[in-house]
Amino acid sequence: MAHIYDYAIIGSGLTGLSIAAALSRETKNIALIEAADVAFGANRKVNMPTGPANNGLRFVPDSVLAEKSLRFLETLLGNSVIADISEEAPITYEAGGFKTFLGFGENPPPFYEELAYLTSSKRIDLSSQPFEWTQMLFEQFKGDFMPRSYVTKFHQEGERVSHVTINGSKTLHAQNFIFAGHVKDLALLLPEEALSARAKGKLAKNTYWTALCIDFCHNKEVTASTAMHVLNGTTQDEIGPCAGRFTPATEVEGEKMQVSQWMTFISHEETDDSEVVGMALKKIKRQIKRAYPEALEGLKMERIFVSPLIAGNGDLKLSANMTIPDLENLWIACATMNEQKNLVGSLLQAEMTVASLGFKVAEAEHSARDEEATLEASI
Ligand SMILES: Cc1cc2nc3c(=O)[nH]c(=O)nc-3n(C[C@H](O)[C@H](O)[C@H](O)COP(=O)(O)OP(=O)(O)OC[C@H]3O[C@@H](n4cnc5c(N)ncnc54)[C@H](O)[C@@H]3O)c2cc1C
Numbered sequence: 001m002a003h004i005y006d007y008a009i010i011g012s013g014l015t016g017l018s019i020a021a022a023l024s025r026e027t028k029n030i031a032l033i034e035a036a037d038v039a040f041g042a043n044r045k046v047n048m049p050t051g052p053a054n055n056g057l058r059f060v061p062d063s064v065l066a067e068k069s070l071r072f073l074e075t076l077l078g079n080s081v082i083a084d085i086s087e088e089a090p091i092t093y094e095a096g097g098f099k100t101f102l103g104f105g106e107n108p109p110p111f112y113e114e115l116a117y118l119t120s121s122k123r124i125d126l127s128s129q130p131f132e133w134t135q136m137l138f139e140q141f142k143g144d145f146m147p148r149s150y151v152t153k154f155h156q157e158g159e160r161v162s163h164v165t166i167n168g169s170k171t172l173h174a175q176n177f178i179f180a181g182h183v184k185d186l187a188l189l190l191p192e193e194a195l196s197a198r199a200k201g202k203l204a205k206n207t208y209w210t211a212l213c214i215d216f217c218h219n220k221e222v223t224a225s226t227a228m229h230v231l232n233g234t235t236q237d238e239i240g241p242c243a244g245r246f247t248p249a250t251e252v253e254g255e256k257m258q259v260s261q262w263m264t265f266i267s268h269e270e271t272d273d274s275e276v277v278g279m280a281l282k283k284i285k286r287q288i289k290r291a292y293p294e295a296l297e298g299l300k301m302e303r304i305f306v307s308p309l310i311a312g313n314g315d316l317k318l319s320a321n322m323t324i325p326d327l328e329n330l331w332i333a334c335a336t337m338n339e340q341k342n343l344v345g346s347l348l349q350a351e352m353t354v355a356s357l358g359f360k361v362a363e364a365e366h367s368a369r370d371e372e373a374t375l376e377a378s379i
Contacts (some may be wrong), residue, residue: 005143005358008164008174013041013344014130015139015335016180018350021076022032022361030143031172033164035181036151039138040197042307043130049217049300050250054214057244057261057306058229058343061120065340069347071123076137077360083127090119090228090243093291101230109240111209111265114311117341118228118243130343140244146172152329153183156191176329178353182309183316183334184208184268194327198314209266209313210291212280217301218258221249222292224230231287240264242284257300262288271308271366311336322356332358 009016012034020032035287038044045052060066062085070081071188092101092209101119128136146166148160153165154177163173177267179186187195189205195203219352223246232241244262251257281304288295313336319325322332333353338345 002163002171002173004174005029005174006301007031007143007176007178008033008302009043009178010164011180012039012138012145013180013335013346014043014134014137015176015333015350016041017075017134017141017283018076018141018332019180019353021137022350022354022359023056023144023357024140024142025361026359028142030141031126031146031174032141032143033146033149033151033166035148035174037143037147039147040131040134042310045131046215046303048248048259049216050252050259051216051332052131053247053259054129054261056211056215056305057118057263058126059118059245060126060128060343061117062122063120063344064126065348066344068112069340069344069351072351072361073133073347076140077128077133077135080127081133082124086124086125087122088227088229091225092230092232093287094194095341098225101228105230105240109265110207110267111240113242114265114341115230115241119230120359123228135255151189154189154191154327156194156327159326161191161327170183176331176357178333178357180333180335180350180355183313183332183336184309186316186332186334187249190324191325193221194324198268202315206315209265210268210271211265211307211310212262212277212284213263213303213305214281214284214306215261215301215303215305216259216296216299218260218295219255219298219300221258221296222246222260222295223258225251229291230273231284231291232260242287244284244288246333260288260295263313266311268312271306275359277306293372300339311341313337322353 006029008031010033044055046055060071074081090101091098131188152168154161155163161177163171187200229244242264246260249258324330331353335346338349
């Protein structure tokens with residue numbers, strides 16, 4: 001007889017791993033199913049000449065919900081994640097100099113909301129990086145990790161999912177299924193009866209964004225500014241502005257180096273259009289050269305990558321328990337289902353899923369910031 005897992009989690013990015021780590025506190029009978037060779041999803045480590053770094057730009061705007069999401073992560077990791085809250089206005093390059101970025105005025109790019117997240121003046125400074133979070137969460141996972149396993153179909157028996165097909169041929173059975181991949185894929189993965197044709201159409205048709213990213217390692221300190229840069233150029237063409245940030249310069253074997261990471265967005269349908277992708281990447285470089293004419297000379301490293309389906313909400317109605325209405329044991333933990341975006345949405349969606357599954361994650365250890373606040377209050 002086939003083994004039946006208590007939980008099958010599909011997707012081992014930050015969302016899936018947070019859930020996997022939380023559930024691992026109570027059971028080991030969990031399958032963590034991942035299409036890629038390794039876990040970690042978008043938040044995996046890349047090696048720069050300056051040391052390990054995030055796979056692209058990472059920025060967390062400060063908000064009550066952002067802090068809440070990071071408290072949940074701190075609880076899981078048993079470590080503080082929030083180092084500080086900083087205020088630093090985003091800047092832009094205009095008429096030969098840097099100025100505070102005040103917004104896009106009457107011509108916002110179509111992916112305005114994605115950029116707006118990055119242009120908050122108040123940010124959370126992190127004491128560990130997202131690529132380290134996913135590694136720590138993976139270490140806490142106690143079940144079976146299944147890499148190179150692409151879930152290609154959910155199968156329904158009555159009002160429950162009975163099993164999934166992996167790589168088109170293998171089957172895996174579980175009592176409960178948690179989907180932490182991309183919501184758009186549900187249109188293909190769910191059984192015929194689970195969603196109406198209209199709901200499927202809505203899921204497929206929604207606007208989704210692909211991130212186009214360039215990471216540089218410069219052979220000098222380009223700037224001491226750690227502010228978010230929003231570079232918009234002079235012409236309003238179809239490819240919109242880009243955002244990026246420099247990390248503080250470091251010395252490697254006596255040589256000054258500095259990393260900067262940049263991104264812009266194109267609509268998901270354009271992801272395979274090499275002309276659009278090429279133009280957008282060229283434009284990022286042009287913008288940087290305009291603002292810092294020597295920044296791209298003698299680069300130590302340049303990484304160009306495309307991250308499809310980074311954002312965009314599928315219009316999918318869930319039950320109050322976060323399951324598909326007619327499938328009571330399929331929890332939808334996709335980060336983009338959350339009203340909050342990005343890392344914050346990912347962690348909040350994971351926290352809500354863990355709670356809907358009936359799990360309680362113990363109170364967070366106090367973070368460094370709480371300790372400081374307590375100390376200040378007692379002085
Ligand atoms: C370049 C880049 C820059 C970003 N910058 C920021 C930022 O500055 N601030 C911020 O807050 N957020 C940022 N984000 C967003 C943030 O990283 C994501 O919101 C978060 O990582 C989402 O995590 P996830 O686990 O939901 O998805 P992912 O990390 O994408 O993981 C999903 C995993 O599921 C697997 N999977 C999907 N479908 C299946 C299937 N059918 N079968 C098996 N496995 C499957 C995938 O292979 C993948 O490993 C950025 C993301 C990228 C890519």
